[in-house]
Amino acid sequence: MSNFAHVPVMESGKGIVQSVIVIDQEVIDTGAFGDPSTYWQTSYNTRGGIYYLPDSNTPDPDQSKELRANYALPGYTLDTTVIENGVVGVFYAPQPFPSWTISAPTWLWQPPVPYPTDGNNYVWNETTLSWVLV
Numbered sequence: 001m002s003n004f005a006h007v008p009v010m011e012s013g014k015g016i017v018q019s020v021i022v023i024d025q026e027v028i029d030t031g032a033f034g035d036p037s038t039y040w041q042t043s044y045n046t047r048g049g050i051y052y053l054p055d056s057n058t059p060d061p062d063q064s065k066e067l068r069a070n071y072a073l074p075g076y077t078l079d080t081t082v083i084e085n086g087v088v089g090v091f092y093a094p095q096p097f098p099s100w101t102i103s104a105p106t107w108l109w110q111p112p113v114p115y116p117t118d119g120n121n122y123v124w125n126e127t128t129l130s131w132v133l134v
Contacts, residue, residue: 004028004039005072005091013081017072017091040078040089043067048106049084069107097126 007015051066069090092107122131
């Protein structure tokens with residue numbers, strides 16, 4: 001069994017994930033769940049463009065298992081204009097703030113100012129484009 005993201009509508013090579021299901025490829029191929037071309041495999045152990053060993057934060061030495069940059073969740077974007085490692089499409093989260101930009105090859109959103117590393121907790125202030133101590 002594998003995880004598949006359902007992305008029923010694509011515009012300009014991009015679509016929004018509606019749901020994620022665990023199912024066999026053969027069942028999707030029957031069309032019982034709708035058009036098979038609207039289902040895209042996603043890897044539960046892939047995040048930030050890295051494949052991790054199951055249930056760990058340890059990168060797998062075999063990065064050939066990395067699939068579509070990030071595990072898909074409802075609301076994520078599938079961008080099929082991107083091809084990485086010979087695979088069409090990457091998944092990424094909704095943009096958290098207008099000033100943040102998406103960064104390849106992780107396909108994670110980056111703030112214009114790095115998060116402070118002083119051990120304190122901060123929240124992003126979009127008005128001042130800065131981190132504010134909590």
